[in-house]
Amino acid sequence: MKRIEKFIQKYHMLTCGDRVIAGVSGGADSVCLFLMLLELRKKIGFDLIAVHVHHGLRGEAADQDQQFVEALCEQHRIPLEIFRVNLESIAKKRKQSLEEAGRMVRREAFDSVCQKYGGNKIALAHHQNDNAETLLWNLSRGTGLDGLGGIRPVNGKFIRPLLCMNRKEIEEYLAKRKQSYCIDETNAETDYTRNKLRHLVLPILEEQVNSAVVRHMNETMEQIWELQEYMQEQVEAAYQECVQEHFEKACWIQIQQKSFETFPELIKKMVIRKGMEQVGGKKRDLSHKHVDVMMELMNKQVGRTLDLPYEMHAKRNYEGIRLEKQRTYSFGEEKKAEIMQECMSELNIPGETILADRNLKLRCKILEKPKNLSIKDIPQKIYTKWFDYGIIKSSLYIRTRQAGDTIVIDEKGHQKKLKNWFVDEKIPKEVRDSQLLLAENNEILWVLGHRMSQAYQVKQSTKWILQIEVETYKSDGGKENGRNNS
Known part of the structure; x- marks a missing residue:
C-alpha cells in the first residue's frame, strides 16, 4: 500500500477535494483498484463513484459480473452507475473491432458520469x-518515442494508480484480504493478439529470459516518460522558433528552413510531426514514413509538392515548407468545390474536438434512441443538438461557408442555398464568412447558434442519436459552460 501511495504522490494523481470516477468490471484488477481507493479516500479526502459497463457479450456471466459489482458497491456504500450496451451492434455500426468499440463505449460512460457528478479524475x-x-x-507494429513509453500513469483526467504493481501482486493483495472477484473466461483465450502476448509471449520471456522481465520493462518505460517530458519541452521551443501558424482565417503552417536547420535531426523530425498533427487534427495514421518524406521535401527544389493523410498538402517554397489542409467535395457531377482558405476541423465522433482559435470545445456522443422518445425529450438548447446518426454517411467537419453549401429547410426535403438562407434570416454580412457550420460534404447539418437541417432531425425511424454539445473552452485548461446553458 505504501508503494501505491508513493506512486500516486510522485505523479500527483489525487488531491483533497477530487471527485474520482473508477471503472469497476469486477475482475481482479478493478476490484484491487476499488479497494485501494477506498483505503485512500479518507486519508486523502476525495469522493469516489464507481462505473460498470455491461457489454452484452457474455450472457449470464456478464450479468453475474454486474451483480457482483452492485453488491460490492452496496457493501461499501459507494455510488454506482451501470451502463448496459449491445457492443456487437455498436461495433458494427461504427465499423470498429469489438475491442476498439468497447474502449470507446467505456470512455463515453466515464465522460457521462463525470458530467453528472462533476468528476475530475477517472481511475483505471x-x-x-x-x-x-x-x-x-x-514494438511489434512499429512505434516512435511515444509508443516506447507504453501507458502513461497520468493522461489528462485519466489516472492509473496500479502501474506500480504486477498481476501477481494484485492477486496476492486480494488473497490476503480474502476478497473474491470475477473471472472473465475470454481473457484466457488466445484468439486475440493481445491475449497471445499475455499468455504465450510474456510467459516465455519470464521463464526463459528473466523472471523479472515485466518489472524491468516498466522501469525502462518510466525512464522513457522522463525523457518524453524533456523532449516535449525542447520540441515546443523549437516549434515556436521555426514554425508560423495560420489558423485564424486559414489552416496552414510555414516551416522556416533557416531556423529549422539549426536543430538536431531528432528535434526536426518531432517538429514536423507536431506540425502535421496540428494541421491534420489527428495523430493516428501519421507514421515515421510521412515524417521522412517531409524531411526529404525540405531538401528538394522549390515547387515540389507532397500529399499526406487527412487531406494535407505540403509544398516546398523559398522559405521552407508550407503545410496546409485542403479537401475536395463531390456534389452534382463530381465537380470540385471552391475551397475557401478557412480552417476545417474534423469532428471526433465520439469524443471531443477543440477549436482553439474560437475558444470552443465540441463534445460528441453516440446514444441509443429511447423506445418511447417524445419530442419534449429532445434537447431544445441552442448549443446542444441531436442528429439522426444513421443517415450520416461520411466525416463531419466544423468549418465556415464554401461555394455550393445548401441546407434542407422543411420536412419535404426542399433545399436552400446557404447564402440565400443567410439573406432570408438577416444574418449580418460581416459575420457570414466567419459563421461556424457543421457540414457533411456540402450539406449543412447545423448553423451553430441558429437552425439545424430538417433532413438530420431525430425521427421515429432513428436508431442511433449523435449528440453534440458546444462549450466555451479556455486554453489554460478550464472551461466555461455559457455556450450550452441557453
Whole structure:
C-alpha cells in the first residue's frame, strides 16, 4: 500500500477535494483498484463513484459480473452507475473491432458520469503486465518515442494508480484480504493478439529470459516518460522558433528552413510531426514514413509538392515548407468545390474536438434512441443538438461557408442555398464568412447558434442519436459552460 501511495504522490494523481470516477468490471484488477481507493479516500479526502459497463457479450456471466459489482458497491456504500450496451451492434455500426468499440463505449460512460457528478479524475486499473503487453504490441507494429513509453500513469483526467504493481501482486493483495472477484473466461483465450502476448509471449520471456522481465520493462518505460517530458519541452521551443501558424482565417503552417536547420535531426523530425498533427487534427495514421518524406521535401527544389493523410498538402517554397489542409467535395457531377482558405476541423465522433482559435470545445456522443422518445425529450438548447446518426454517411467537419453549401429547410426535403438562407434570416454580412457550420460534404447539418437541417432531425425511424454539445473552452485548461446553458 505504501508503494501505491508513493506512486500516486510522485505523479500527483489525487488531491483533497477530487471527485474520482473508477471503472469497476469486477475482475481482479478493478476490484484491487476499488479497494485501494477506498483505503485512500479518507486519508486523502476525495469522493469516489464507481462505473460498470455491461457489454452484452457474455450472457449470464456478464450479468453475474454486474451483480457482483452492485453488491460490492452496496457493501461499501459507494455510488454506482451501470451502463448496459449491445457492443456487437455498436461495433458494427461504427465499423470498429469489438475491442476498439468497447474502449470507446467505456470512455463515453466515464465522460457521462463525470458530467453528472462533476468528476475530475477517472481511475483505471491498468497494471505493469498491461504495460509490458502494450510495449511489446507497439514494438511489434512499429512505434516512435511515444509508443516506447507504453501507458502513461497520468493522461489528462485519466489516472492509473496500479502501474506500480504486477498481476501477481494484485492477486496476492486480494488473497490476503480474502476478497473474491470475477473471472472473465475470454481473457484466457488466445484468439486475440493481445491475449497471445499475455499468455504465450510474456510467459516465455519470464521463464526463459528473466523472471523479472515485466518489472524491468516498466522501469525502462518510466525512464522513457522522463525523457518524453524533456523532449516535449525542447520540441515546443523549437516549434515556436521555426514554425508560423495560420489558423485564424486559414489552416496552414510555414516551416522556416533557416531556423529549422539549426536543430538536431531528432528535434526536426518531432517538429514536423507536431506540425502535421496540428494541421491534420489527428495523430493516428501519421507514421515515421510521412515524417521522412517531409524531411526529404525540405531538401528538394522549390515547387515540389507532397500529399499526406487527412487531406494535407505540403509544398516546398523559398522559405521552407508550407503545410496546409485542403479537401475536395463531390456534389452534382463530381465537380470540385471552391475551397475557401478557412480552417476545417474534423469532428471526433465520439469524443471531443477543440477549436482553439474560437475558444470552443465540441463534445460528441453516440446514444441509443429511447423506445418511447417524445419530442419534449429532445434537447431544445441552442448549443446542444441531436442528429439522426444513421443517415450520416461520411466525416463531419466544423468549418465556415464554401461555394455550393445548401441546407434542407422543411420536412419535404426542399433545399436552400446557404447564402440565400443567410439573406432570408438577416444574418449580418460581416459575420457570414466567419459563421461556424457543421457540414457533411456540402450539406449543412447545423448553423451553430441558429437552425439545424430538417433532413438530420431525430425521427421515429432513428436508431442511433449523435449528440453534440458546444462549450466555451479556455486554453489554460478550464472551461466555461455559457455556450450550452441557453
